[in-house]
Amino acid sequence: MKRKTIIFLVLIGLGVGSLVLYRITTNDKNDSERAGNVAGGRIQTKVYGKVIKGKPFSDHLSLSGSIEPNEIVDIRPEISGIVEAISFSEGGRVSAGQVLIRINDVELRAELSQAVTRNSLAGENARRAKLLLEKEAISQEEYDIASADYRTAKAQIQVIEAQLAKTVIKAPFSGTIGLRNISKGSYITPTTSVAQLVNTDRVKVLFSIPEKYVQMVKNNSSIKLNIQGSREDHTAMIYAIEPIVESATRTLQVKAIADNSAQSLIPGTFANIVFPLETIERGLLVPAEALIPIQNGKKIFLLKNGKAFESLVETGARTKEDVLILSGIQEGDTVLTSGVMSLRDGSPVQVTLR
Structure with a gap:
């Protein structure tokens, strides 16, 4: 038992000794490298850099919007009555002018028949009054009354015919009709919503x-x-732009129209919008990791004569990896991209280009 313990302790001692020897050797090597990198009493920092070249860049805004139908209407009757017939299928297509529902019109047709009879009588009375006026058998006032009664009876017919036309509800435009809220035999009024008609051929x-x-x-x-x-x-x-900026949000509302013949865009959903701003022929893009936030904006380090020098920059749009620089650098500059957080203005650097 003691022999095994001694062997185990010896093995541990050999392992520790090997580790110490490895660390001493590594430190000596690092010291030698560090001594070789000393320039003017200062140590060169190893960093990565990139030579900036201008290339085409399309600037854009990423916005959120909503999709609306091209046309939408809530189908409602103009008069009250009992639904006599429903001539559409829920969720189906309808054409402009297609009959959707019919309201019972028996009472109105009876009123029309009565109005036609009164109109015939009033017309005959007006004809007789005109003959009597020519013979000076009645006064002008009596003739005017008879003539007015005739015109009133005629107008009454037009009113009833207009009411009869309202008993037939037609589609104002082609589209898809939604779920109906009524049944045959329902009593509906002008406040009753029959269904929604939506045109989504364009959105x-x-x-x-x-x-x-x-x-x-x-x-x-x-x-x-x-x-x-x-x-x-x-x-x-x-196709349409609001004439004023909304003061609460400081934004301008805009409407666009898109073809939706494939019916792939559903009204009511959110849309991710790419709004193009301008295309820059020789845009200067730097990796996002090269930018260092400071109090007055952002800065980057440029390589000049083996040293890192700060440069304040103005940034524009960005991609997933790069940021457009509007001012602060020129094409051909070498931008230090990584290992820059510990740098100071004028620090000597050893750059590896990517």
């Missing part, structure tokens, strides 16, 4: 632009959009 896209970019919004310009759950991109054309 409208409503979104808002920050006031900073309102000068770039033009009618007939195109935008790109897509919806959640779909990778398909759609194109819409701006």
Whole structure:
């Protein structure tokens, strides 16, 4: 037992001794490298860099919007009555002018028959009054009364015919009709919602632009959009712009219209919108990791004569990995991209280009 213990302790001692020897050797090597990198009494920091070259860059805004139907109406009757017939299928397509429902019109037709009879009598009385007036058998006033009664009876017919026309409800435009809220035999009034009729052959896209970019919004310009759950991109054309900026949000409302013949865009859903701003022929893009936030904005380090020098920059749009630099660097500059957090202005650096 003691022999095994002694052997175990010896093995541990050998392991510890090997580890100490490895650390001493490594430290000596690092000291040698560090001594070789000393320039003017200062140590060169190892960093990575990138030579900036101008390339085309399309700037854009990523916005959220909502999709609306091209046309939508709540079908309601203009008069009260009993539903006699329903001539559409829920969720089906209907054409402009197609009859949707009929309201019982028996009472109105009886009133029309009565009005026609009164009109015939009033017309005959007016004809007789005219003959009597010519023979000076009645006064002008009596003739005027008879003539007015005739015109009133005629107008009454027109009123009843208009009421009869309202007993037939037709589709004002082609589209898809929704779920109905009535049944045959229901008593409906002008406040009753029969169903919604929606036209989605084209859809409208409503979104808002920050006031900073309102000068770039033009009618007939195109935008790109897509919806959640779909990778398909759609194109819409701006056709209407609100004339004033909303004071509460400092944004300008804009409407665009898109073709939806495939019925892939559903009204009421959110849309991810790409609004194009401008295309820069030689944009200067730097990796996002090269930017260092400071109190007055952002800075980067540039390589000049083997040293790192600070440069305040103005940034623009960004991609997943890069940021557009509007001012502060020039094409051909070497930007230090990583290992820069510990640098100071004028620090000597050893740069590996990527």
